[in-house]
Structures are given as C-alpha cells and as structure tokens.
Amino acid sequence: MSVLASHDSTLRARLDADLKQVRRLFADELVSDLGCVNELAEHAQRYHGKMLRPMLVLATAMAVQPEVETTDRKHLVAAAVVEMVHMATLVHDDVLDDARMRRQGATINHLRGNEAAVMLGDYLISHAYHLCTSLGSTGVSRMIAHATNTVCEGELLQLTNRHEHGLDETTYFEIIKRKTASLCGACCKVAALLSESEPNVTDALYAYGETLGIAFQIIDDVLDLTGDQDTVGKTLGQDIAKGKLTLPMIHALEAADNAGRRELVNLLELQARGGLSDEQSRENIRRVREILHDGASLGYAREKAASLVQRAKAGLIENLSDTPARAYLLGLADSVVTRRL
Numbered sequence: 001m002s003v004l005a006s007h008d009s010t011l012r013a014r015l016d017a018d019l020k021q022v023r024r025l026f027a028d029e030l031v032s033d034l035g036c037v038n039e040l041a042e043h044a045q046r047y048h049g050k051m052l053r054p055m056l057v058l059a060t061a062m063a064v065q066p067e068v069e070t071t072d073r074k075h076l077v078a079a080a081v082v083e084m085v086h087m088a089t090l091v092h093d094d095v096l097d098d099a100r101m102r103r104q105g106a107t108i109n110h111l112r113g114n115e116a117a118v119m120l121g122d123y124l125i126s127h128a129y130h131l132c133t134s135l136g137s138t139g140v141s142r143m144i145a146h147a148t149n150t151v152c153e154g155e156l157l158q159l160t161n162r163h164e165h166g167l168d169e170t171t172y173f174e175i176i177k178r179k180t181a182s183l184c185g186a187c188c189k190v191a192a193l194l195s196e197s198e199p200n201v202t203d204a205l206y207a208y209g210e211t212l213g214i215a216f217q218i219i220d221d222v223l224d225l226t227g228d229q230d231t232v233g234k235t236l237g238q239d240i241a242k243g244k245l246t247l248p249m250i251h252a253l254e255a256a257d258n259a260g261r262r263e264l265v266n267l268l269e270l271q272a273r274g275g276l277s278d279e280q281s282r283e284n285i286r287r288v289r290e291i292l293h294d295g296a297s298l299g300y301a302r303e304k305a306a307s308l309v310q311r312a313k314a315g316l317i318e319n320l321s322d323t324p325a326r327a328y329l330l331g332l333a334d335s336v337v338t339r340r341l
Contacts, residue, residue, distance in 0.1 A: 008324035054079035060191035062325035088124035147186035154178025163243035184213030204319035211312040221246035252297040
C-alpha cells in the first residue's frame with residue numbers, strides 16, 4: 001500500500017528515515033533480560049507491514065508544521081506507541097481467529113500456542129504505555145488509552161454478534177469504527193496535539209483518520225473474501241469461518257430473495273461449523289464469492305469505501321494548507337481503496 005514513490009522526494013526520504021527510527025524505538029523498548037521473551041518479540045516484529053498508523057502520525061505532524069524540517073522525537077515515540085498497540089491487537093486477533101499466517105509467516109499462536117500469544121500481546125500493550133509515559137503528556141496518554149479501550153469494545157461487540165445473520169449495516173459500522181477507525185483517528189489527533197494545533201484542525205484530522213480507518217477495514221473485509229493468500233500474506237476466509245458478517249455479506253443477505261438468502265446462510269453456517277475437507281472448504285468459499293459477485297455486493301462495499309475516502313480527503317483540503325505532506329495524506333487515502341494486500 002506504499003504511496004511514497006509518487007510524492008516529493010524530500011518528503012519520501014524524511015518519511016523513510018523517520019520510519020527506520022520508529023522501528024528502532026519499537027525494538028529497543030521491547031528488549032528483555034529473558035531470551036525467551038526477546039525471541040517472541042523479535043518474531044512479532046515481522047508483523048510490521050504497511051505501517052499505516054505510524055505513517056499517519058508522522059505525515060500529520062509534517063502537514064500541521066510544514067515549516068519544521070526535522071521530525072521531533074515526541075512524534076517518533078508516538079508513532080512507535082501506536083504501532084505497538086496495533087501489533088498487540090494483531091497478536092490477539094490471531095488467537096481469536098485461530099489464524100496460522102500473517103505477513104507471509106507463521107503466527108505466534110501457531111508457533112507457540114495461544115497462551116504465549118496472549119501474554120505477548122499483553123507485553124506489547126504494557127510496553128506501549130511504558131513508552132508513552134516518556135512523552136510527558138497526560139492528554140496524549142489518555143487519548144491513546146481511550147482509543148485502545150475503544151478497540152477492545154469493538155472487538156467485544158463483534159464477538160457478541162458472531163453468527164448473527166440479521167446483523168445490519170449500522171451495527172457493522174459501529175464495530176469497525178471502534179475496532180479499527182478509532183486508533184487511526186487517534187494517530188492523527190495525537191500528532192496534531194503534540195504539535196499544538198488549533199482545535200478545529202485537530203478535530204478535522206481525527207475525522208480524517210477515523211473515516212480513512214473505516215474505509216480501510218471495509219477493504220480489509222473484502223480482501224478476506226476475495227484476496228489471494230500469498231499476496232495478502234495472512235490467513236484468509238477467517239470472517240466466514242468465525243461467523244463474522246462483513247459489509248459484502250450483509251448487503252448480499254439483505255438483497256437476496258428467500259431462496260438466495262437460505263443458500264448463503266447455509267454456506268456460512270457450514271463453513272463456520274468446520275469439519276470440512278480443504279477441498280470442500282475451498283468450494284464453499286468459491287460459491288460464497290460467486291454469490292457476492294453476482295449480487296454486486298463486493299462492488300457495493302468498494303463503493304462505500306471510495307465514498308468514505310472522498311469525505312476524508314475533503315476534510316483535509318478544507319482544513320490544511322497545500323503542502324507535500326497534505327498531498328501524501330490525500331494519496332494515502334486513495335491507496336486504501338486500491339490496495340490488494
């Protein structure tokens with residue numbers, strides 16, 4: 001999902017350098033005097049992927065302070081903190097989903113079991129707040145803590161609604177706003193707060209990050225149904241297997257006639273019960289994809305994401321001056337819809 005190549009070379013070089021520093025801060029924070037802990041933490045660092053959340057922090061800082069040529073350490077620390085929180089959620093998500101692959105490699109739970117994965121996720125969260133205290137800002141710490149609380153609420157709301165074939169769009173959007181978008185919004189707002197931006201700019205940036213996060217999760221849900229596992233780099237089909245209804249399936253169930261709805265519900269229930277051979281499972285998912293494609297449900301979801309991206313971009317254009325960093329944030333929003341991994 002890289003958009004660096006198409007932007008100002010100075011900005012690109014600065015973001016590359018900043019992200020290296022973020023990774024270094026991340027790694028240094030997790031060092032333990034126990035070899036077994038270091039081994040797990042080093043494996044988890046392979047989960048660094050698109051680095052969306054750190055990039056939101058860094059690019060926002062550049063956009064609100066275009067006159068500053070060097071990124072302040074406090075923004076680098078905040079970027080490392082949000083990546084640590086995000087990575088903790090990935091480790092825990094893999095336990096919830098019984099996933100075996102992430103970022104082209106084995107998950108912690110697949111390698112070491114659920115107990116180790118749960119504890120490693122907790123270790124990441126605790127270190128995120130340990131590192132966050134070095135910022136010396138109670139407001140920023142509370143903002144990141146609030147976002148983390150909201151992520152957990154979203155996950156619990158999703159768990160409550162598993163296998164709920166009557167799930168509506170309103171509840172779906174509430175789930176993803178909490179579990180994904182809240183942290184993206186916090187990334188932008190934290191950067192603006194650390195830069196002492198005006199409240200209207202801070203609020204606009206939160207709205208941009210939150211809206212972008214909703215669009216990102218919609219596309220993530222589409223890719224779970226349509227993506228190629230080798231390209232996406234993680235276990236796919238998990239939403240069906242775990243009884244999670246996402247936007248394409250919600251649309252298809254609402255748009256189908258009685259016979260079509262029964263067929264789709266039967267396929268979803270069969271997949272969620274498990275016990276199928278690999279060949280049977282692939283055939284089930286193939287048929288689900290076919291139904292979603294024929295009913296235009298995949299296109300419907302992509303159009304929703306594209307509309308949200310346009311809204312996010314409009315808010316930026318209205319509230320930020322035209323700079324390379326703003327252009328980067330606009331391009332980042334576009335890349336959410338076009339990504340394939």
